[in-house]
Structure formats: structure tokens, C-alpha cells
Amino acid sequence: MKAIVSNKYGTPDSLQLLEVERAVPKEGEVLVKIQAASLNYGNLVLLSGTPFLARFAFGLFKPKYTIPGGDIAGIVEAVGMGVTQFKKGDEVFGDLSQSGWGGFAEYVSVPVKALVHKPANISFAEAAAVPMAGTTALQALRHKGVIQPGQKVLINGASGGVGTFAVQIAKAFGAEVTGVCSTGNVEILQAIGADHVIDYNKEDFTQSSDKYDLILAVNGYQPILSYMRALKDHGRYIMVGGQGKQMSEAMLLGPCLSVTSSKKLGNMLQRANQEDLHLLKELLEEEKLQPIIDKQFKLSEVPEAFRYFAEGHAKGKVVITMSED
Template sequence: MKAIVCKKYGSPDVLELSEVEKPIPKSNQVLVKIKATSINYGNLVLLKGEPFLARIAFGILKPKYVIPGGDIAGLVEAVGKDVKHFQPGDEVFGDLSSCGWGGFAEYVTVPENALAFKPVNLSFEEAAAVPMAGVTALQAIRNKGKIQSGQKVLINGASGGVGTFAVQIAKAFGAEVTGVCSTRNIDILQSIGADHTIDYKLKDLKELKESYDLIIAVNGYQSISTYKRALNPNGNYVMVGGSGAQLTEAMLFGPLISLTGNKKMCSMLQRANQKDLIFLKELIEEDKIKPIIDRCYKLSEVPEAFRYFEQGHAQGKVIITV
């Protein structure tokens, strides 16, 4: 089969389209013929080996996982004898980040608990946009943010992969949502239900007069003190992504602020979770959320797709069709 192979850390130029052995499912595994996959921030970490601490999980000197790719959508081609919930022909989607990656390929074998049935109202390309970004947004808003209906939510970086899901998930929970983005993305946020928008090119968040019950920081950089000022008493701040400085501040000062006051400030890492994937599937089939896709590339164009993605200006998700 064809697959994108990464044998050393570096730029997108180290990615090669190669012929590799088609995998055979073990007794508890599902063989999936991949129709589409997508790019997430975790794929950049796996490609570059940065930040360096990530190499503890991904391989110190070279990538432990030779075929990158976390999100997949495709068809079940075969199942092991102990697989209970899937059979050949099923349309599925899933997140491979906790079971060896391998999504940038024509086939992959995965444990069945990494998969869920694909939403019936999505194409394979749309379904491949959902797992990592959608679950990240869900876990940030529901699990860490403790969202309640009627709350006011601010999402900084609202037009990217995680951000567009965060806006819609917060709305599905009954929140009043303000999205922060650049001028060219205002229309996207309005189309997915944002109640208010802030163009960060025209308004500095340091000048915010509004306050919020929950703030989700997905992209860019704002000081943790800026976010703290914008929180209501008993409000929650969750750092999902952004600059290295934003991550450092959330990890170092977030716990201290949380211990010394009534505002809670934390960072989070997404954890692949089948129940959360099924929860998102149900929201999608109820037309409460939908993936936003910026561009689609072929498997042979993965290096080009990475070069575009790492610029940080994607409107929604970047998809790879297989």
C-alpha cells in the first residue's frame, strides 16, 4: 500500500510517499481502508519533534511512529476474531493518536475502541475533520470548562480547526458565544452561530470591557493576566493551544492563580475517547455542529498540505483525501 513515511524529524520535506506492507489485523483489531484523514497540531509535533519534551513520547532521536496521521474516516475491510461491534463494509471514523498513529496511508489496523460509526450526514472528508479537533473542543468546554447553559463564553482562535468546533459545541450547550478571529474569518463564525465576534486586528483583548464565565484559548498569544481580568468571579479559563509563552504561563501560573482565588485557570491535552466521539456523532446527526473545511489535498500532496497548515491561517480543517 501507499503511505506517507517520516523517518527523521524536520520540515515537511522529510515526508515521503512510499510503498509499505499492508497491515493484517490482530484478533482485537479492525482493518480500515482509509478514505480521508486530516492534519492537526499534534501532527506538526510528530513531524518536527518540537517541543523537545514531546520526544519522550514520540522518540528521542527519530520518530517512533513512522507513518503519521491521527484522524481517519473510511471503510472497515476486515476484522479480527474478537472484534464485536464492527464488520466489513461499516463506515467509521476515529482518532489513532493513542494507538500508534498511521493515518496517512491507504490502510491501517486499529483497536475497535478507537473507532465509531461515521455520522450518516457527513462525507468521509467531513468525518475525517472531526475526531481530534472536535474531541479537544468538547473536553475543553465540557470537562475542563464545566460549561452551563446561559453562560458567556469567549473563544480566542475561533476560526481554526478546534475553534470552529468550540463555537458550535458551546452553542449546543446553550451558551452565549463570542469568537475572536481576524477580519477575513468573521463570516465563518457568524455562519456557525457565534453570537458576537471580535476582530483582533481592530480590537486589543486587553481593552475588553465584557467579562466571561468561560474562556477557551486556542490560538495566538495573550498574557494570562489579560485572560484573568476578562473572567467573571468563579469563571474558568482553559488553554488548549497557542504560542509557547501562552502554554508556559498557563502551566506555571494557572495552578497558582487557581489556588489563590475563585477563578480557575488551567491547560489541557486532548485524550482520544470513543464515548466523546460518539457524543459528537450524535450532535452532528442532530445538525447541531458541522465540520468546517478549508482545503483538501491528495495523499501525494501531504508535504504541501503541511506547509500550508503550519502557516497557522487555515479556516477550519485541512483534509487529505486517500
């Protein structure tokens, strides 16, 4: 089978399209013929080996997982011993980030816990856009943020992969949602149901008198004290992803501020979870969730897709399709 292979940490230029041996599903696994996959921040970490602490999970000197790609959607080709949840021909989607990665390939063998059935009302490309970004948004809002109907929720970085899902999921839970984005992305947030849209080129939400019950920071740096001022008493601030100073503030300063205030500030790391995937599947079937796809690339164009994604300006998700057509 064809696969994108990364044998050393580096830039997108180090990725190679190679012929590799197709896996055979073990007990409790299914072999999936991949139709589409998508890019996430974790793919950049797996490619570059930075931040360095990530290497303790991904391989200290070279990548432990040589075929990147976490989000997939495809068709079950074969099932291993003991598998009853899926059968040959089932359409599925899932998150491989806790199951050895391997999504940028024509086939992958994966534990059943990483997959759920694909909704019939969306395409493979749309399904592949969902798992990691959708689960991140869901876990940040529901598990960490304890979102409640009627709350005022602000999403900073609302037009990216996680952000577009967060806006829609918060609306599905009955919140009043404000999305923060650049001028060129205002219409996207309006289209997916944001109640209010703030163009950060024209307005600084941290200087406004408006206060929020829950703030989700996906992209765009603001000092944690500025976020704190924008929270109501007993409000919550959650950072997902992030780099450098923003991450340090959320991890180190956030817990300290939380002790001395009624406001809770911190960060969250997404974990693959089949139960959360099932809930996302329901929201997709009920048309309360619509994946936003910015660009699609072929498998042979994965290095180009990485370069585009690394620029940080994608509107929604960047998707890889296995077909060369």
C-alpha cells in the first residue's frame, strides 16, 4: 500500500510517499481502507518533534510512529478475531492518536475502540475532519468547562478546526456564543450559528465590559490576566493547544489564580474517546454539527498540506483524500 512515511524529525520536506506492507488486523482490530484523513496540531508535533517534551511520547531521537495521521474515515476491509462491533463494508471514522497513528496511508489496522460508524448524511472527507478537533472542542466545553444552557460562552480562535466545532457544540448545548476571528472569517462564524462575532482587527474583547461564563482559547495570544478580567465570577477559562507563553501561563499561573479566585483557569489535553465520538456522530446526524473544510489535498500532496496547515490560517479543517483523482 502507499503511505506517507516519516523516519526522522524535521520539516514537511522529510516526508516520503512510499510503498509499505499492508497490515493484517489482530484480535480486536479492524482493517480500514482509508478514504480521507485530516491534519491536526498533533501532526505537526509528530513531524517536528517539538516541543521537546513530546518526544517522550513520540520517540526521543526519531519518530516512534513512522506513518503520521490521526483522523480517518473509510470502509472496513476486514475484521480480526473477536470483533462484533463492525463488519466488512461498514463505513467508519475515528481517532488513531492513541492507537499508533497511521492515517496517511491507503489502509490501517486499528482497535475497535478508536472507531464509530460514519453518519450516512456526511461525506468521508467531512467525517475525517471531525474526530480530534471535534473531541477537543467537546471535552473542553462539556468535561472541563461544564457548559450549561443559557451561559455566555466566548471562543477565541473560532474559525479554525477546533474553533468551528466549539461554536456549534456550544450552540447545541444551549449557550449564547461569541466567536472571535479575523475580518475574513466573520461570515463563516455567522453561517455556523455564532450569536455574536468579534473581529479582533477592530475590537479587543478583553477591553469590553462584557463578561463570560466560559472562555475557550484555541488560537490568538492574550495574557491570562486579560482572560481573567473577561470572566464572570465563578467563570472558567480553558486553553487548548497553544504554544510558548500562552501554554506556560495556563499550566503554571492558571492553577495559582484559581486558588485565590472564584474563577477557574487552566488548560486541557484532548484524549481519544469512543463515547465522545458517538456523541459527535449524533450531533452530525441531527445536523447540529457541520464540518468546515478549508482545503483538500491528495495523499501525494501531504507535504504541501503540512506547509499550508503550519501557516496557521486554515478556515476550518485541512483534509487529505486517498484518491488521486
